[in-house]
Amino acid sequence: MGTQTTEGVQSVARALGLLKILSGHDEGVRVSDAARESGLAVSTTHRLLTTLELQGFAQFDPERALWHVGREAFAVGAAFGRRHNFVAPALPYLRRLRDVTRETANLGILDSDELVTISQVESREIMRAISPPGGRVPAFCSGMGKAILATWEDADIAAFAARTGFRPLTGQSHRGLETAMADIGRIRARGYALDDEEHVTGLRCVAAVVWSPQGEAACAISVSGLAARLQEERIGEIGETVARAAAELTAKLGGVAAPG
Amino acid sequence: MGTQTTEGVQSVARALGLLKILSGHDEGVRVSDAARESGLAVSTTHRLLTTLELQGFAQFDPERALWHVGREAFAVGAAFGRRHNFVAPALPYLRRLRDVTRETANLGILDSDELVTISQVESREIMRAISPPGGRVPAFCSGMGKAILATWEDADIAAFAARTGFRPLTGQSHRGLETAMADIGRIRARGYALDDEEHVTGLRCVAAVVWSPQGEAACAISVSGLAARLQEERIGEIGETVARAAAELTAKLGGVAAPG
DNA sequence: AAAATGTTTTCCATTGTATGGAAAGGTATA
DNA sequence: TATACCTTTCCATACAATGGAAAACATTTT
Numbered sequence: 001m002g003t004q005t006t007e008g009v010q011s012v013a014r015a016l017g018l019l020k021i022l023s024g025h026d027e028g029v030r031v032s033d034a035a036r037e038s039g040l041a042v043s044t045t046h047r048l049l050t051t052l053e054l055q056g057f058a059q060f061d062p063e064r065a066l067w068h069v070g071r072e073a074f075a076v077g078a079a080f081g082r083r084h085n086f087v088a089p090a091l092p093y094l095r096r097l098r099d100v101t102r103e104t105a106n107l108g109i110l111d112s113d114e115l116v117t118i119s120q121v122e123s124r125e126i127m128r129a130i131s132p133p134g135g136r137v138p139a140f141c142s143g144m145g146k147a148i149l150a151t152w153e154d155a156d157i158a159a160f161a162a163r164t165g166f167r168p169l170t171g172q173s174h175r176g177l178e179t180a181m182a183d184i185g186r187i188r189a190r191g192y193a194l195d196d197e198e199h200v201t202g203l204r205c206v207a208a209v210v211w212s213p214q215g216e217a218a219c220a221i222s223v224s225g226l227a228a229r230l231q232e233e234r235i236g237e238i239g240e241t242v243a244r245a246a247a248e249l250t251a252k253l254g255g256v257a258a259p260g
Numbered sequence: 261m262g263t264q265t266t267e268g269v270q271s272v273a274r275a276l277g278l279l280k281i282l283s284g285h286d287e288g289v290r291v292s293d294a295a296r297e298s299g300l301a302v303s304t305t306h307r308l309l310t311t312l313e314l315q316g317f318a319q320f321d322p323e324r325a326l327w328h329v330g331r332e333a334f335a336v337g338a339a340f341g342r343r344h345n346f347v348a349p350a351l352p353y354l355r356r357l358r359d360v361t362r363e364t365a366n367l368g369i370l371d372s373d374e375l376v377t378i379s380q381v382e383s384r385e386i387m388r389a390i391s392p393p394g395g396r397v398p399a400f401c402s403g404m405g406k407a408i409l410a411t412w413e414d415a416d417i418a419a420f421a422a423r424t425g426f427r428p429l430t431g432q433s434h435r436g437l438e439t440a441m442a443d444i445g446r447i448r449a450r451g452y453a454l455d456d457e458e459h460v461t462g463l464r465c466v467a468a469v470v471w472s473p474q475g476e477a478a479c480a481i482s483v484s485g486l487a488a489r490l491q492e493e494r495i496g497e498i499g500e501t502v503a504r505a506a507a508e509l510t511a512k513l514g515g516v517a518a519p520g
Numbered sequence: 521a522a523a524a525t526g527t528t529t530t531c532c533a534t535t536g537t538a539t540g541g542a543a544a545g546g547t548a549t550a
Numbered sequence: 551t552a553t554a555c556c557t558t559t560c561c562a563t564a565c566a567a568t569g570g571a572a573a574a575c576a577t578t579t580t
Binding site: 007008009011012013015016017019020022023024026047048050051052054055056057059068069070071072073074075076077078079080081082083088111112114116118122135136 | 267268269271272273275276277279280282283284286307308310311312314315316317319328329330331332333334335336337338339340341342343348371372374376378382395396
């Protein structure tokens with residue numbers, strides 16, 4: 001009986017799963033909790049965690065008997081950030097967006113069908129970051145995701161939707177192609193995308209796309225804040241501001257908007 | 261014949277090794293190169309990489325047949341950064357240090373006996389980042405490392421040296437306890453550490469320690485630049501500046517310097 | 521103080537799974 | 551066309567990962 005699995009090498013997949021569990025608990029995880037959450041035997045969990053630790057990907061705090069994500073994971077993850085080297089040049093623009101709008105500014109890319117927030121400049125208002133860097137969201141539930149999708153051909157968007165489906169996160173999230181395409185149309189017309197509580201209830205987000213030198217969407221930037229603060233009358237103005245910042249960043253990166 | 265584990269679960273250790281290899285090649289790696297570099301069979305390498313990809317830790321570019329670090333690695337690594345939550349508050353100080361000195365400003369922590377650079381604000385001068393974030397250095401070869409060690413009891417430093425040894429990286433690196441302790445003494449007296457080409461030849465670095473609320477070293481910040489630019493006459497002044505910034509950051513974080 | 525509960529950690533026989541060689545399927549270079 | 555080097559799949563074999571059980575330890579309850 002061979003190993004035909006859709007998950008690859010079992011022990012590796014399990015270890016990576018544990019790593020994800022660790023990353024979901026900043027306060028640390030005990031062996032037995034990790035075992036419970038992963039569904040693995042305690043001894044197996046312990047062995048895998050030990051292996052991760054030996055390689056520096058996990059860290060054990062003997063005082064409190066808690067496991068954490070280790071430095072090596074950070075080092076490896078940093079390589080991913082490095083490849084998306086528009087992060088550093090984008091920071092000044094994000095900061096300015098934050099200062100002008102007094103809301104949180106974000107930068108995200110589409111990666112493996114999901115929107116990944118890569119960088120973030122937090123609002124100085126009380127609200128804490130709601131989707132911290134590293135977080136992933138279905139593309140259709142994200143302002144940045146929709147802004148990027150809107151640069152694609154209709155057929156490609158349809159194929160994407162067929163492949164990934166809509167994975168609505170709130171009552172407002174898209175759950176069908178018709179309404180989504182209507183939204184896409186509006187995004188193309190205005191030059192910016194609006195996420196109206198489609199990701200998290202109570203949160204709005206205005207996003208625009210940044211182009212690569214190849215004329216493809218390189219990333220998107222956005223401004224997000226409480227719906228209560230981001231009301232109709234401000235949306236238009238903020239949309240313009242975000243779109244302008246995106247255009248400037250595009251220029252800075254030597255990007256070009258694809259021919260309409 | 262059982263599994264003698266100095267490295268833990270074999271397949272997991274191998275997969276993590278591949279991940280490190282990927283992170284060392286921002287331009288991407290081919291299967292066969294990864295196999296060569298890791299010493300694994302090509303088929304094994306391929307299988308492990310596939311597994312990493314299925315879990316989002318690696319990314320395959322079919323166009324160019326190159327493997328990269330994946331988004332999940334970034335997400336997991338971000339958790340490590342989050343735990344060291346002094347990074348965000350430190351950024352304004354780093355930026356100011358960079359602006360005042362026109363050199364690169366760094367923030368690092370001691371983790372598993374090595375100094376890990378967690379954050380960095382680059383000089384606007386031509387020079388590219390020499391030790392990018394995520395990089396690790398033996399503590400005694402690093403200004404930040406030495407600044408942190410200097411806060412320990414002498415006996416603890418000696419024990420540390422005995423355990424890890426000196427792993428000199430340049431001709432100037434410490435390679436014995438006597439000279440190292442003399443250096444530590446100077447660091448304590450002045451309030452800042454100097455790395456005089458002990459990490460990379462041609463590179464100097466001036467570092468000071470940031471204290472945690474528990475009266476322990478939380479992290480260190482530093483300014484690094486070409487030795488040619490960081491000459492004797494500037495060192496004293498920059499040292500003061502770095503030490504002052506470290507003290508301000510300590511205050512901001514609610515930290516307290518340990519009683520001398 | 522002893523017992524009960526819930527850990528972490530080690531051990532080991534068993535079996536299932538990771539392994540690498542070989543071959544098939546691709547894609548450039550000569 | 552042939553050559554070379556690559557990626558990807560297949561498969562029998564043996565080795566390494568597994569989970570149960572028990573030991574070692576910590577904390578709370580009786």
